Amino acid sequence: MRIFSLINDLSKNKNQKSDKTHAVIIGAMKSGTSSLFHYLGQHPNVCPSKPKEPKFFSDPNRRNQEILTYYNYWKSNYNHKVLLEASTNYSKFPLFSGIPKAIDNSKIIPKLIYILRNPFDRIISHYNHSIQRGRKCEILDSHLLNVSNYYLQLEQYKEYFHRKDICLLDYDNLTLAPHKIIEKVFKFLNLDEHPIDFSKTHNKTSERMRMFLFFKRNGRSLKSTLTSEQHLTIYNGLKPSMDKLNLEYDVDVRKWGF
Helix, strand or coil: CHHHHHHHHHHHCCCCCCCCEEEEEEECCCCCHHHHHHHHCCCCCEEECCCCCCCCCCCHHHHCCCHHHHHHHCCCCCCCCEEEECCHHHHCCCCCCCHHHHHHHCCCEEEEEEEECCHHHHHHHHHHHHHHCCCCCCCCCHHHHHHCCHHHHHHHHHCCCCHHHEEEEEHHHHHHCHHHHHHHHHHHCCCCCCCCCCCCCCCCCCHHHHHHHHHHCCCCCCCCCCCHHHHHHHHHHHHHHHHHHHHHHCCCCHHHCC
């Protein structure tokens, strides 16, 4: 298989870049990364990682290992031009730091994909996700706010990667018009068009399962809305960064209420 040839080549020259493009979905968590991962994985020239989230570069112990160990997450062949992964830890600064530098040092050829969702909705979804799994979490937890601070996360990558190597996607468009988003990503990855089955929804918890988890866990209820005070606190915390996101990355933050 081609992946073994690739590993042999890299073994001979550790400073040599892989000849395959690495499509890295860096986040944001609870923003459709699973759906995008499975859509892109249907392309014959794309090899998805197993598991979806290797978290290689967010683990200081693993990212300091030989880069050859990173390729164990794929079973690639000659047809695959793109190796795909989707580790949302890569956009959770400062909980996980040093990731952009580690990716840059790895000598892979990364094309970074970042899905942006209404930050208020994302925080609610993130909070519910944590509660469903029995984790201690507060809706105004600084970590939840940081993960919704898309400008903060992008700033970590600015020093190491060109803007042309980062594809920003809108969660609403991914949900409402996934075919247009996939066309955009295919162009970004220099892939030919290919029919994709959008019928299956990925990583969605059914309402019945939500209720089960609610009663099963520690008695804390899930949230569907924020109080006006919570909304204002999040707004004030994110407003300066959202303004910069609009100015520097041309993201329409007004539709999110900023």
